[in-house]
Amino acid sequence: MKRTKVADLLKDSSLIGTEVEAKGWVRTRRGNKHVQFVQLSDGSTIKNIQIVFDMAKFSDEELKPVTTGSSICVKGMLVESQGKGQTCEVQAESLKVYGTADVESYPLQKKGHTLEFLREIAHLRPRTNTFGAVLRVRSALAFAIHKFFNERGFQYLHTPLITASDCEGAGAMFQVTTLDLNNLPKTEDGKTDYSQDFFGKPTALTVSGQLEGELGATALGEIYTFGPTFRAENSNTPRHLSEFWMIEPEMAFYDITDNMDLAEEFVKYCINYALEHCIDDITFLQDMYDKDLIERLKFVVENDFVRLTYGEGVKILEESGKKFEFPVHWGTDLQSEHERYLVEEHFKKPVILTDYPKEIKAFYMKQNEDGKTVRAMDVLFPHIGEIIGGSEREENYDKLLARIEELDIPMKDMWWYLDTRRFGSVPHSGFGLGFERLVLFVTGMTNIRDVIPFPRTPGKAEF
Secondary structure (H helix, E strand, C coil): CCECCHHHHHHCHHHCCCEEEEEEEEEEEEECCCEEEEEEECCCCCCCEEEEEECCCCCHHHHCCCCCCCEEEEEEEEEECCCCCCCEEEEEEEEEEEECCCCCCCCCCCCCCCHHHHHHCCCCHHHCHHHHHHHHHHHHHHHHHHHHHHHCCCEECCCCCEECCCHHHCCCCCEECCCCCCCCCECCCCCECHHHCCCCCCEEECCCCHHHHHHHHHHHCEEEEEEEEECCCCCCCCCCCCEEEEEEEEEECCCHHHHHHHHHHHHHHHHHHHHHHCHHHHHHHHHHCCCCHHHHHHHHHHCCCEEEEHHHHHHHHHCCCCCCCCCCCCCCCCCHHHHHHHHHHHHCCCEEEEEEEHHHCCCCECECCCCCEEEEEEEEECCCEEEEEEEEECCCHHHHHHHHHHCCCCHHHCHHHHHHHHCCCCCEEEEEEEHHHHHHHHHCCCCHHHCCCCCCECCECCC
């Protein structure tokens, strides 16, 4: 007999009246000297299957190791349940205990646990209802991302994790080296001699795959990347991780409008996919953490995003009469409080802001004819603020070179990037979506550390 997953036991009515085998971890056990009830979970669904042990068939000694957290295999008849709360249950005929969990030391007993406590035991927290639900939603969203781009003819491009270039100065980078840090080789002027390092130059973990993604787009037309990125900022806010995942599509022959259209279609597709395939998990998370979650998700899917320029957005903020922690005026980099005001209070819809001042945006963004702004676009969501950032890229070699020189970016690190503008340059666009921010929005969680299996933050890298 082969194991049947709990999700299939609960939804496949044809299994009623047949002998089945269930394997999983015990959530709870209750009962009396005549009958014992075990709630069994195997991670395939937020729901448990009830296992009924007739104590005329089992001894107390046999069931003694069946405690919360233990893993078991049960064979028995799947029948319609007579009690409330479940449609069917397994009447146990045989039991095998795979692994026990000591009641005194197993930390996930039947009681409420704070998210802060669960972060301290990240190796065990996936076994809880909350994190099981979050991780199933995360898995579904990852599949939806690949499905979306595959259906539209995009090529999945793997960009390097180790790089010698800092994309847009996006943040402190983790250095990659094989040098002995206790005995670093020195040059004549006393600096570290990186010619003796593995790559012969300073290298680091990437903060973005975008620049390499542009190389792919200028050969394959439309590509997307989906992989880990790293930032070494010493930040402990609920919005920052040191290791996180990014989705970065790059498209040849797309202008800024095409870019906005794709970004809106993309996030709606992913959210709708989660609603269709993870509704039990999302409903659980709504009941536990965010009473408006499903309504907010459906609202994003069913409404067109508002599109306006940065200048128009700043004017709305200046005339709002609202006192912001960070003052706002034309030329300032908008903070989360400004973005959320536009989305949650003014428009009450997701917003796409365009045409930002060039001084607050990256060197590769296409400059507008006014000489002051660039064809950037940020997608702003309720509760999150910016969820997507992108732009039409500057395809003109002379303009891009002038901008690089203006910002004093070392040319030795950028020659390969400039080659895409020297040989067959085309208009092209792209954007980046922080995957954890998408998962944060879809699950209703409030701390980004709670939507990645094993968060990497300052001082935290145990497992």
